[in-house]
Amino acid sequence: GESVGLHLPTLSVQEGDNSIINCAYSNSASDYFIWYKQESGKGPQFIIDIRSNMDKRQGQRVTVLLNKTVKHLSLQIAATQPGDSAVYFCAENFLTGGGNKLTFGTGTQLKVEL
Amino acid sequence: EPEVTQTPSHQVTQMGQEVILRCVPISNHLYFYWYRQILGQKVEFLVSFYNNEISEKSEIFDDQFSVERPDGSNFTLKIRSTKLEDSAMYFCASIDSPSSYEQYFGPGTRLTVT
Numbered sequence: 001g002e003s004v005g006l007h008l009p010t011l012s013v014q015e016g017d018n019s020i021i022n023c024a025y026s027n028s029a030s031d032y033f034i035w036y037k038q039e040s041g042k043g044p045q046f047i048i049d050i051r052s053n054m055d056k057r058q059g060q061r062v063t064v065l066l067n068k069t070v071k072h073l074s075l076q077i078a079a080t081q082p083g084d085s086a087v088y089f090c091a092e093n094f095l096t097g098g099g100n101k102l103t104f105g106t107g108t109q110l111k112v113e114l
Numbered sequence: 115e116p117e118v119t120q121t122p123s124h125q126v127t128q129m130g131q132e133v134i135l136r137c138v139p140i141s142n143h144l145y146f147y148w149y150r151q152i153l154g155q156k157v158e159f160l161v162s163f164y165n166n167e168i169s170e171k172s173e174i175f176d177d178q179f180s181v182e183r184p185d186g187s188n189f190t191l192k193i194r195s196t197k198l199e200d201s202a203m204y205f206c207a208s209i210d211s212p213s214s215y216e217q218y219f220g221p222g223t224r225l226t227v228t
Contacts (some may be wrong), residue, residue, distance in 0.1 A: 019138075032215050034215060034216075036219075041221075041222075042221055042222070043118075043205045043207075043219035043220050043221050043222050044205070044219045045219070046216045046218075047120060047216070049215050049216070060126060063165070063214065089156065090159065090192055091157075095152075100145075100212060100215055100216060100217065101147075101159055101170060102157075102159060103159065104156045104157040104158070105156060106156045107156055
């Protein structure tokens, strides 16, 4: 079946370094991809999204790269800070009659070491 | 900044009992969602709701589940006869239109079935 999954369950980085979190997807028909951040005890928080017709999008300290050839998505966080410690999920968006339905990946735990 | 709120934050119930989880979506939003997250696992779509009816539901959303928008502000998820495997975090989300991909998530309700 169609699925979204993450390569690495845990990523540890030093404060100030750049972080790269990867995600593989299998549904080539997905029109939109989103990265969410989930801190302990909280709901997912939108970080950045990218349309399927783009290959790169930049936000504040974050960049999302989309490689449709290999169905790969990545989130780059520049100058990682302790506040970036969280679980990061990629999600595929399906536009249905009821709006957008998100299919989440399994998540990567980002740990920022001081 | 407007936010989605959910009550209660933690609900403990006995197997076979009915529970109602409550959500107040952002006031001008029209599309509503419930997701669940079993501890340590990914966030899973349950149901989407628009114009007072279910738009789409997942395989998880069986006859034991129902949703309702009883008034202009609340959006509820009812589980009629809870099972141990219903123990999870339940997240409500909302968006203002299907062209918007940023679903706003609430903080979640932790449901524990004993």
